[in-house]
Amino acid sequence: MQAVILAGGEGSRLRPLTYSRPKALIPIANRPIIGHVIDALISNNIRDITVVVGYRKEQVIRYLNTLEIPVNVVVQEKQLSTANALLCARHEVKGRFLLLPGDNYISAASIAKIKDVDRGILFAEHPEPTHYGVVSMRDGYVRCIREKPENSLGYNVSTGVFMTSTDIFDDLEDQDLPEIVNERIRDGMKVRAVHAEEWWDAAYLWNLLRMNTAVLKSIRPGIAGRVSREAVISGKVSIGKGTTIGPNSTIIGPVIIGEDCTIGPNTCILPDTSIGSRVRIGPFTSLGNALIMDDVTIGSHSSCIDIVVGEGTELADHNSTVTGEHTFEEDGKIVRGDFGAIIGDRAKSAPFTVFRHCIAGNSVSIEEGRTITGVLPDQTVVR
């Protein structure tokens, strides 16, 4: 069985995090989203994998090179439609194949349900169906997919995982996949609607936290680092090699911590937190419902809850987040999200910074004692 993963798009809704990497490379539970997708394929013994790359392709290829199995890479020079991305892979596949988005989490169990279907789509319920292709079905077969409808009666959306075959390439033009599927269904093709076991997507930045929480449930606990005898660890916790956990720290799982981290004494790490590699957390700092990427530093006496922190960011001592509702306008509609802070890559904050449900861009620099609200564009200096 062959699989094609589409990972060419940026995922611009997730800026600032997608400046230096495409959405498929955003780490969820310390593994890029596309890594989870490939894991799910491998556990179903699907090893002939082609990945279509485009935006920041070097970053994706570099990651793929670290995987245990070799994957095939095709480059989509310009990021046009999904159909165009798929066309790039047409010479890599023969017969039936599985098509997956590289920037959504999909579980192995979901793939197990569709891999033996002749043609099918994995669908899942979603509370905000209007961001997706809404699937209407009858007797287990797809009737049509309505892409991002204004309003929707149903909550079943397409996960973008299709079991299809090379005949899809015939007359494939620069259009979106659902349109093509609809056309084929009108022409009499039977497409099974298969219910996904577990599927997560992040339409907006704050959805990353929910996705992280969901994926953390299935981590494999294990401690490879050095944990002080005075530290307390409970629940599912995974600690990578070379990491040290200082005395009197408390870690309540599910929590994953990468390699070579230094977690200071008297820190408190609450559930649903993932911490990347080479991260330093100062003493008396508390983290919870957090997604902390590689090479981050968080000073002492900080309280960072409901937070996403990009790679290489350095937060000084006494930083804290205030969780609340963040609203902004998109295409004439108000969008709301509840979170503490989302901070881009390589940002720097001075002591006593307060992040009030804000989005801070890449490489922003914040001077002492500021309170940040709203959206800070990349490179902003807050004096």
Added chain:
Amino acid sequence: MCGIVGYIGRREAADAVVEGLKMLEYRGYDSFGLSTLDTHLCTRKTKGRISECDPAFLSLSGNLGIGHTRWATHGVPDIKNAHPHSDCTGRIAIVHNGIIENYASLKKELTDRGHRFLSDTDSEVIAHLIEEHYTDDLLKAVEEVLPCLTGSYAILAIAEGNRRLIAARKNSPLVIGLGDGEFIASSDVTPIMTYTKNVIFMEDGDIAALSDDGVIIKNTGTEVVRDQVYIDWDCNATRKGGFENYMLKEIYEQPEAFYRSVHSVEEEGLPEVLMKAPSLSVLACGTSYHAALVFRYLAGAWCDLPVRVELASEARYFSPAPGEVVLAATQSGETADTITALRRAQELNCPTLAITNVLGSSVTRVADHTIYMQAGPEISVAATKSYIAQLAVFFSIADQLSGRKHRDALMRVHQVIEQVLLLDGDDSEKLCSKASSIFFVGRGSFYPVALEGALKMKEITYIHAEGYAAGELKHGPFSLLSEETPVVAICPEGESHDGMISSLKEMKARGAPIIGVGTEGDQDAEDIVDLFIPIPHTDLCGNILGITVVLQCLAYYTAKLLGRDIDKPRNLAKSVTVE
């Protein structure tokens, strides 16, 4: 400098040997060949690169075989000089990497005894010598021949009537891979990784017999046991993945190579003799020389340690002070000039240290201590990640000598490389691609950065490039500046900034287009230069690393615009094992 591979097992030996040679192509690629043994010996050889050869030409039957990819030292690159070489009867085939110093006298003796030579190589004498000793025990024959040879060698031999692969080593690298019912001998570990991760590094004077049942190693007539080493190099590390070429792949692997190297040297600590050294000499060639020059500035600034840096090829004309600590920096560990210079220092009773990337390489057998950098295998001829890893080792040495004042900063500075990799230098690349001559200038620790930038540019784009200390331009080279000669000026914030700004003004007055590489938001520099590549605010090490990577990318994309063969520039080999 050549690459050799031998295989014995159940697979088609030709396939295994060809795949292996492709991975060793970085060691040389002017001609290649292979021999396999079925009932008879079959040999195919030709000029050119194995990666560009028609696979049909290389399909030979048999599951015992040897192969060679050549970098000419004796005799021009052509078919007759390509390995494997045979004896007069055509029953024996050998491949050889190294130099047989007494081949002229041996050849004369052999010709007098009636042997016919087909090539101009030094290696062919080995085949004829084995012929004289071989009846049915190839191991015995090779053992008898080796004492006649002086010089350096890694030899693989096969012969009709003896299903064994014989491997011998002296001063040239040779590794044996221990697979499941199959064994591979190779110049380095990369071809072995396809079959097994368990290897034995042969020692000087070792001779090994690889058969279907296992490996026997003898040294000076007695059987010896050598340690098995498990190599945890990821197989993928030697694959190109989806990158267009190895150089780009290796450029992108630099943040990790840097971190791993710093982390490993910081954890391992330094040998006592280095910690107590009142002064140091560093011997190096090429990019390693530039890394050593960076170290000289850093050691001066961080720990007041005087460092002398010598080109290894010139070091024979100077003597280190007796007892002075001598460091040899060679990425491959096989650079002949560096090893010779190091041996000479040893004769003068100097404590010696090697900095290298290759486990078990020749330099590690010469030096008293070895510090390994952790760059992983590097295939592209132009050094990128091994250079960065070398800087990492030097930075860490300077840090530890200064009492680890800079440790925390060093552990994070790889983020600067990540950031620089996201930059776009389109316009500068276009400007460089049209030039026939480019100058690279910098001051202080950015002077060696300029030298390295110029070296990368000439290596892969074939554009004439010169690195200068900015202050030296006015003492002569100014006369070369014109509107046709772009100058790449390194002017980040810090000590050298103000000096650079005045140099920039001087150059601008001569009409040269200037590409400035400096700190983002530096209005003074941006106003003077024609094109500006901004790097993030960072410390001294961050600037050195960031700008080094900017200049690598500049050379890479310029070479790409010009359609050069980036991984294998003309007339160059990865490491130079001849003096």
